[in-house]
Amino acid sequence: MSQPVCRIALDIGNSAAKVLIEPVADASGQSAPQLQSASFLFAAQTEGQGDWTDQLCRWVAKCLSPNEELSPNVALSVSDPVPIRWWVSTVNHRASEQLKRFLADQQGPRSDSCESGLLRKLMSASSFDDCWREISYRDIPLQLHVDRPQRVGIDRLLGAYGAANRFGAPVMVVDAGSAMTLDLVTQGASQHSDSADASDTAGQFAFCGGAILPGLRMQQSALAAGAEALANFGSLALSGEGPSQRGAGAGFPSAAAVPALGPARDTRSAIQLGVQAATVGGVTWLWQKYRENLQRATSGPKIPELPIVITGGDGTEISAYLGQCHELVPNLVCFALLDLARSAMV
Known part of the structure; x- marks a missing residue:
């Protein structure tokens, strides 16, 4: 034993x-x-x-x-x-x-x-x-449908692995950290290949790549750096959030603080609403595009369902605004690491 x-x-x-x-x-x-x-x-x-x-x-x-x-x-x-x-x-x-x-x-x-x-x-x-x-990309049992797997963030691959383990595939994984990644995971192809790279044929699921957007704080910092009049609004935080605290998103207000349809009436609220629209709009638009791509790949008559899994330090804030049904899973990368440990894959 x-x-x-x-x-x-x-x-x-x-x-x-x-x-x-x-x-x-x-x-x-x-x-x-x-x-x-x-x-x-x-x-x-x-x-x-x-x-x-x-x-x-x-x-x-x-x-x-x-x-x-x-x-x-x-x-x-x-x-x-x-x-x-x-x-x-x-x-x-x-x-x-x-x-x-x-x-x-x-x-x-x-x-x-x-x-x-x-x-x-x-x-x-x-x-x-x-x-x-x-952990390296070679340790994760995923088929990797990307050009340079060694250059993909290991957190993206682990998030994909952890989400597919829990919710199956296809699935869209949104990791809202310093940068926000939106990745697609599908069912993998049958494992019959002469590829010399074992990572290309490993695992039941396939990582198909995705998109990288600026995170909430990065969006605000970019506005502050690029526009003199907005420099004082480069580090918006909710009331009670100190400079070292992790929690409320970068300027994301409570769900009732900014009108859902806008327009905002002051600069602070305008930045908050803009970051909200860009972030949630990006998730929604890519979700629809990924579904359309899946439909073309399968030649099916209907656009397939595509569950969304959200994680990352700002996941809670994005979850509060996203209209699509989704699962919020804090610490998804850590759960995936424990999945690997239990399976003794590495």
């Missing part, structure tokens, strides 16, 4: 890292505790708690040992620790290397971080290379 392992899925994006922990079942054999998730902004630094790497590891240590006191002056003691494995998706290699160095330090003979006692014991069961599994 294989040794139980605690899996940690880590989605490192352009502005934040998202973490999803899958604890192991307890000794009684009961079901594992509920998945735990968190997000850490790279720019945020809490007084007395260090940068995002330190905050992330403190959070992980607390989740894995909730009864331990994470005080800088208290050494942690863990009996019979279960080793942990980090399953990593990154589009920000500078940030992932920063965290990788931080975690590797936990295996050293000495560490000043307050959570080092726990993490060192958890990660000492094997070499660090065994603890850290960074």
